[in-house]
Amino acid sequence: MEKTPLDRQAMCNRLAMEFQDGWVVNLGIGMPTLCSNYDFGDKQIIFHSENGVIGYGPLAAEGEEDLHLVNASSQYVTIATGAAIVHHADSFAIIRGGHLDATVLGAYEVAENGDFANYKTAGRKGGGIGGAMDLAVGAKQVFIAMEHSTREGEPRLLQRCNLPVTAVSVVTKVVTTLGLFEVTPEGFKLMEIAPSFTTDDVQAQTGATLIIPDNLVEFNA
């Protein structure tokens, strides 16, 4: 059987399955925005964006964009029923004040102590922090969605981050192309593994020692 890494939508669906009815969630730039494609059924999820939108819906259809409304990725989105708008300081008061149930962010690296790095690449003078540092310290749950390895095949799950960190000891769950991981006081715990991969495969591509629980299941989302 050929080893096929998880696709981005499946990865984001898996994190979206964690969201509970009534949760307020902020989705970071890029891959995390795919979480909003998940079918939440009866659950009501309120998507918050850094620019003060509390309650946005799917991307606007081509030609039907509202030029006054974008999400944090500058994509033209629709407004959800029952939305509210606030200014930028009030929007980050929501974030920093602990009113977000979860944020899903992309990352370059995640460390087994819950640190992560996502704003500055190696050797570059500038960085793009955006709302990430606030989201990381403010949200009750910090979920990361990223490729398991770099293009060069280097691991992104590490004992300690090599890049400048975005926040310290905040990540609770990570989904990668190889599975779902929980950050525990003892390190990364592999909760769900991509079909056709073995735990040895995953460990080999990981820069920290994985905890493999007895109840490890196959990734399914």
Add this chain to the structure above:
Amino acid sequence: MEKTPLDRQAMCNRLAMEFQDGWVVNLGIGMPTLCSNYDFGDKQIIFHSENGVIGYGPLAAEGEEDLHLVNASSQYVTIATGAAIVHHADSFAIIRGGHLDATVLGAYEVAENGDFANYKTAGRKGGGIGGAMDLAVGAKQVFIAMEHSTREGEPRLLQRCNLPVTAVSVVTKVVTTLGLFEVTPEGFKLMEIAPSFTTDDVQAQTGATLIIPDNLVEFNA
């Protein structure tokens, strides 16, 4: 000629004459509210109230009160054309942030260094600060309107306040029943004197040495 102290409306009119076109002004509880009765002619004055009303008008007529609208003295007022409402933190951001051109407050005592006391009487455990401490440090001009002496005949203009102060070195002008005073680096300067009173009369009822300028004029408002 009988010596008649200035009446409250005349006192407040005199301070209101200082307001310039476009000024944003906060009037304290009690006597200062009379400033809004002055006829400002072509000048547009925006009255701000601690509860977030930016632009209120005269008191509401009996029977025509809007139960959702009071000023800082809890009087039912009317809304001015072009008013705006903000919440309490934004209202004090206006005050503390230096966006008020003037405030007019009542006081028990004013000192020649610009200190004043208006929130706590002698020997009382409790006090009523309300918005006074914020207004005193935030407004560009702090004007005081008060009786020149206590009921017991003690002076209220003093070298130093006896009562706990509301703020330090902030008062710029004081109007009393005997005239208009400016607080200068050298002390109280009598700018305008109530008709029929002499400078000796005023000095005798004042607890600090007055500066009497050559261009002293008769109070007229």
Add this chain to the structure above:
Amino acid sequence: MKNKVYSSFDEAVAGIPDGATIMFPGFGPPGIPRNLIAALIRQGAKDLIGICNNHGALGNLMDVGRLIETERVVKWVCAFTAAPHPSRKLAFEGLYEEGKIEAELVPQGTLAERIRAGGAGIGAFYTPTGVGTEVAEGKEHREIDGRMHILEYPLKADYALIRARRADKMGNLQYRLSQRNFNPLMAQAATTTIVEVEEDILEPGQIDPDQVHTPCIFVDRMVRIPPAPEGIWDAPTRT
């Protein structure tokens, strides 16, 4: 969608335990959660800590003064521990002077900003307000840009009892005119926010998103105020 609409004030305040910290908005008559205060008094919770601009008003309308009179309160954080005029003295002042109630006297703008900080995750802030006064005693001082400031800490609460003009079923709120005052700040700074609503509670989407004053994420329970005499409404009081 979670149901946030409760059928009675008594049901809405049922779980408030003894010792809870509660925020009460209001400035003059508008914006006081009169029906929720009445329900809280019926409910009987005691040893409460209150955060409120004042400690009640003269007149016969239900307000925090009634809660204080019934001796349910151990501490009050407010901008007035004494009335502006001794003729307007309320029960609070006697209890305070006798040491039956503890109080923290806070300048009104600092009170509002501390509540905002509580809801905004700000650890502490420096303000020029109160420098050189009794309020500054014992507080950390710092000169910033040539001006002296004192350090003030955030206020949070277990509950906020709120009054709004209008709400939708999700909990988005609008206030009218000076009714707004402390309401939005307190809704944001409390773990559980309970609202009494003056108009019929609307369907989601009936309030323009640009005109929401308190977003639904800060609202937990709502009760529509019934017509008088069952419901308690504001009225001019000139006693």
Add this chain to the structure above:
Amino acid sequence: MKNKVYSSFDEAVAGIPDGATIMFPGFGPPGIPRNLIAALIRQGAKDLIGICNNHGALGNLMDVGRLIETERVVKWVCAFTAAPHPSRKLAFEGLYEEGKIEAELVPQGTLAERIRAGGAGIGAFYTPTGVGTEVAEGKEHREIDGRMHILEYPLKADYALIRARRADKMGNLQYRLSQRNFNPLMAQAATTTIVEVEEDILEPGQIDPDQVHTPCIFVDRMVRIPPAPEGIWDAPTRT
């Protein structure tokens, strides 16, 4: 009543001197004062210090990136000194790497809160954001309630260039949807606030006081945006 309505953008920005500190709102396309930025470039002021979430966007619409390209700026305070993807690199990055422009990289929420503090008279505040990162280096740390915080200072400006949907002649403003972003904060934190308005400027009283987003006291000058092509409007850019 003071006249705040100007007939042209050039007239509205005429007095901005070299070396001025200027705030520029905008987050994605909405809320960017494109016409005022274009006028500022024509006007020629240099050695400017800018405060803005980003340093421009890809595409051919007028924004702060154009101002930076023309080398009018000596310092930029922002949440992005590099694009999220190297493929989206703008002129700013080159100038920054060459040391031709100074930059201060600030987390977005801290940026917003510092601007708010500037307009609200707060001397400084403690935030947990950035603790343990390069952003915290050299900053004062303090543990509050068991959590580490860093001290951040307010941002003010000489000018804010603002874009609103609607205004009345007194200067009360309304924004639409995510156009609001930094606009109200910057209007409050600047000494002089200049606004480009998308709709006809209304008579005072035509905006409901409960629905004003920026009160008139923060607004100094306004210009109605003319129809395209003279006026610069937002448009979807997919380059």
